[in-house]
Amino acid sequence: MLEFDSVTKEFRVGAFGRLTITAVDDVSFRIAPGEIVSLIGESGSGKSTIGRMILRLTPATKGTIRFDGVDVSTLGRKELKEYYRHVQGVFQDPFSSFNPVFKADRVFEMLRSQFYPDRSGSEWEDRVAKAVEDVGLNPVQVLNRYPHQLSGGQLQRMLLARALLLDLRLLVADEVISMLDASTRVGVLNLLAELRERGLSILFITHDLALGYYISDRTIILRRGSIVEMGDTRRVFQDPRHPYTQTLLASVPQMEWRWRDRPVSAAVPVDGDGTGDAEPVTVLEEVEPGHWVAVS
Amino acid sequence: MSLRVEDLRVYYQTLEGEVKALDGVSFAIADGEIMGLAGESGCGKSTLAQSIVRLVPPMKLVGGVVELDGEKLPIDDFEAMNRHRMVGVSIVPQYAMSALNPTRKIGKLIKELLGARGISYRAKLPELENRLQLVGLPREVLDMYPIELSGGMKQRVVMVISTLLDPSLLIADEITSALDVSTQRAVAEMLVDFRDREIVKSMMVVTHDVSILYQIADSILIMYAGQPVESGPAEVITHAPRHPYTQLLVGSLPQVGVRYDEQPLSGIAGNPPGLIDPPSGCRFRPRCPFASERCESRPPLVEIGDGHSVACWKVMEEEDARV
Ligand SMILES: Nc1ncnc2c1ncn2[C@@H]1O[C@H](COP(=O)(O)OP(=O)(O)O)[C@@H](O)[C@H]1O
Ligand SMILES: Nc1ncnc2c1ncn2[C@@H]1O[C@H](COP(=O)(O)OP(=O)(O)O)[C@@H](O)[C@H]1O
Ligand code: SF4
Ligand SMILES: [Mg+2]
Numbered sequence: 001m002l003e004f005d006s007v008t009k010e011f012r013v014g015a016f017g018r019l020t021i022t023a024v025d026d027v028s029f030r031i032a033p034g035e036i037v038s039l040i041g042e043s044g045s046g047k048s049t050i051g052r053m054i055l056r057l058t059p060a061t062k063g064t065i066r067f068d069g070v071d072v073s074t075l076g077r078k079e080l081k082e083y084y085r086h087v088q089g090v091f092q093d094p095f096s097s098f099n100p101v102f103k104a105d106r107v108f109e110m111l112r113s114q115f116y117p118d119r120s121g122s123e124w125e126d127r128v129a130k131a132v133e134d135v136g137l138n139p140v141q142v143l144n145r146y147p148h149q150l151s152g153g154q155l156q157r158m159l160l161a162r163a164l165l166l167d168l169r170l171l172v173a174d175e176v177i178s179m180l181d182a183s184t185r186v187g188v189l190n191l192l193a194e195l196r197e198r199g200l201s202i203l204f205i206t207h208d209l210a211l212g213y214y215i216s217d218r219t220i221i222l223r224r225g226s227i228v229e230m231g232d233t234r235r236v237f238q239d240p241r242h243p244y245t246q247t248l249l250a251s252v253p254q255m256e257w258r259w260r261d262r263p264v265s266a267a268v269p270v271d272g273d274g275t276g277d278a279e280p281v282t283v284l285e286e287v288e289p290g291h292w293v294a295v296s
Numbered sequence: 297m298s299l300r301v302e303d304l305r306v307y308y309q310t311l312e313g314e315v316k317a318l319d320g321v322s323f324a325i326a327d328g329e330i331m332g333l334a335g336e337s338g339c340g341k342s343t344l345a346q347s348i349v350r351l352v353p354p355m356k357l358v359g360g361v362v363e364l365d366g367e368k369l370p371i372d373d374f375e376a377m378n379r380h381r382m383v384g385v386s387i388v389p390q391y392a393m394s395a396l397n398p399t400r401k402i403g404k405l406i407k408e409l410l411g412a413r414g415i416s417y418r419a420k421l422p423e424l425e426n427r428l429q430l431v432g433l434p435r436e437v438l439d440m441y442p443i444e445l446s447g448g449m450k451q452r453v454v455m456v457i458s459t460l461l462d463p464s465l466l467i468a469d470e471i472t473s474a475l476d477v478s479t480q481r482a483v484a485e486m487l488v489d490f491r492d493r494e495i496v497k498s499m500m501v502v503t504h505d506v507s508i509l510y511q512i513a514d515s516i517l518i519m520y521a522g523q524p525v526e527s528g529p530a531e532v533i534t535h536a537p538r539h540p541y542t543q544l545l546v547g548s549l550p551q552v553g554v555r556y557d558e559q560p561l562s563g564i565a566g567n568p569p570g571l572i573d574p575p576s577g578c579r580f581r582p583r584c585p586f587a588s589e590r591c592e593s594r595p596p597l598v599e600i601g602d603g604h605s606v607a608c609w610k611v612m613e614e615e616d617a618r619v
């Protein structure tokens with residue numbers, strides 16, 4: 001359904017754009033219908049850039065992104081609108097998607113004027129109410145309210161309901177639950193998993209390995225713009241082959257074993273991982289069916 | 297005892313009314329102990345952390361006592377607290393990383409901070425360099441501006457600054473929350489290292505993430521809507537909690553090893569109450585699956601096991617039935 005084919009994204013930065021940052025470096029992967037793929041990496045690894053390229057919010061520098069075999073960079077105005085009926089994004093900070101001076105349900109009205117101008121008032125209202133219920137909200141509690149009267153979890157669900165009003169096939173979910181509390185997180189996570197059961201594909205972007213493990217079928221581990229490991233989620237987590245994946249897994253706080261019983265061998269980088277040099281040039285090698293690991 | 301907090305009540309004064317952010321909080325931290333403080337956002341964690349070190353309006357001390365190493369802290373007297381800050385008790389506040397003055401180099405910043413306390417920067421420099429080395433930072437960071445440091449480096453700098461005068465108690469508020477996984481582990485383990493080296497005697501580590509506390513804390517205090525609901529050894533709180541809220545909170549935590557298609561988790565229905573007019577009796581009552589009439593009065597925090605205390609009528613009945 002979605003194909004990412006040798007995609008590279010460079011940003012020009014500095015005075016007169018003299019420097020280039022390679023945010024995404026020759027990345028290839030696919031997402032099949034009804035599949036949740038998690039894209040896991042530390043901050044600056046290029047996750048959001050990949051999501052934004054899929055949503056055509058920024059163009060790729062090299063390579064091709066195809067949806068149903070069609071190169072998305074070639075879509076004209078009309079086709080792009082059709083594309084957005086099927087492909088939508090939801091992002092980390094739900095508050096930034098709402099204008100505080102308008103009631104939160106205005107996002108539904110805007111969607112109608114954009115995509116369904118011929119739908120009548122009451123028929124549309126019924127559809128909105130149904131979509132709101134589908135994401136586990138009570139329409140009476142959330143419609144006709146201002147954003148500040150709703151919680152982050154409620155707003156995030158409203159955005160998901162908005163996406164569901166379209167004929168959605170692929171959802172790019174970029175850190176959608178990192179701002180939510182532990183107790184509300186699970187609700188939104190379970191909702192995504194239920195949507196998948198109804199045939200939706202999801203690119204689940206996160207820096208939190210536990211969340212990726214919980215809902216995804218396949219996992220891509222991204223480091224400094226390159227894929228270091230990719231495969232069936234259970235395999236990648238249970239038998240990680242790349243040292244970077246191993247370090248990440250050793251650093252996740254779990255409640256089954258303590259860090260002090262398993263010291264990390266390599267010194268953990270003081271400055272995080274985002275700022276170093278680009279990964280050395282590597283190729284992905286298939287270590288078992290469907291499980292790929294970067295080797296130099 | 298390093299820290300003893302008795303029936304602490306701190307309210308925010310707002311136009312809409314008093315926000316009862318801390319409403320009868322009691323606990324103690326022993327010498328050498330790392331106590332973790334957890335709960336959903338808005339339950340009063342930062343208010344508790346702040347009120348022990350800098351209780352300023354719109355916060356108001358309504359009642360209670362805070363004792364550090366046997367001495368009562370004048371927490372509602374900002375001036376009198378100066379004598380205790382950084383020496384007795386030090387805080388790394390939530391968002392400390394972004395609070396560093398961006399126009400000052402790190403060295404200058406520390407110099408000013410020490411100067412204000414009449415301490416010579418020069419005399420402290422060797423120790424400062426030691427501490428930087430301890431957290432894996434080069435001495436060159438002293439000549440850098442905050443913006444030149446990554447999140448993990450800033451968090452280490454803030455940690456070094458707030459412990460430079462060897463405070464008895466360090467309070468760290470969500471210091472690992474904004475960090476990447478590998479940096480998060482390094483910074484969290486650094487806290488343990490500072491305790492092990494006796495740079496600080498005891499710690500209160502605030503986070504919404506119970507699994508981090510399982511890794512580094514000796515004991516955990518769970519708060520709900522401005523009140524403690526359960527406290528005990530980290531092992532007990534994470535693996536054998538008794539309070540319905542703690543059970544739901546721990547049970548709603550995604551963990552590597554738990555999958556939706558094998559073992560779907562359930563969240564906690566509803567939201568925490570507003571604290572201007574919180575529910576009477578047990579504040580968890582509107583969301584508790586076991587609530588009944590008895591819960592209309594506030595359950596006391598009762599010790600039911602070795603250092604394990606719970607505030608819940610249902611648990612008390614179960615305990616009574618056992619004897
Ligand atoms: N608009 C932009 N201009 C310049 N650099 C950018 C821009 N967007 C992202 N980058 C850079 O690209 C890299 C990847 O960023 P991003 O995709 O946001 O990572 P992630 O979502 O994994 O944190 C980072 O080094 C970031 O600074
Ligand atoms: N400056 C303030 N004025 C009024 N209410 C506040 C203020 N700061 C926090 N509160 C309220 O006090 C309660 C506890 O907040 P806080 O201590 O920040 O919780 P936590 O750190 O656990 O998320 C919340 O209900 C919050 O809305
Ligand atoms: S006291 Fe009652 S309402 Fe409160 S947690 Fe216990 S059973 Fe639930
Ligand atoms: Mg991002």
Ligand SMILES: [Mg+2]
Pocket residue numbers: 341342343390470
């Ligand atoms: Mg807080």
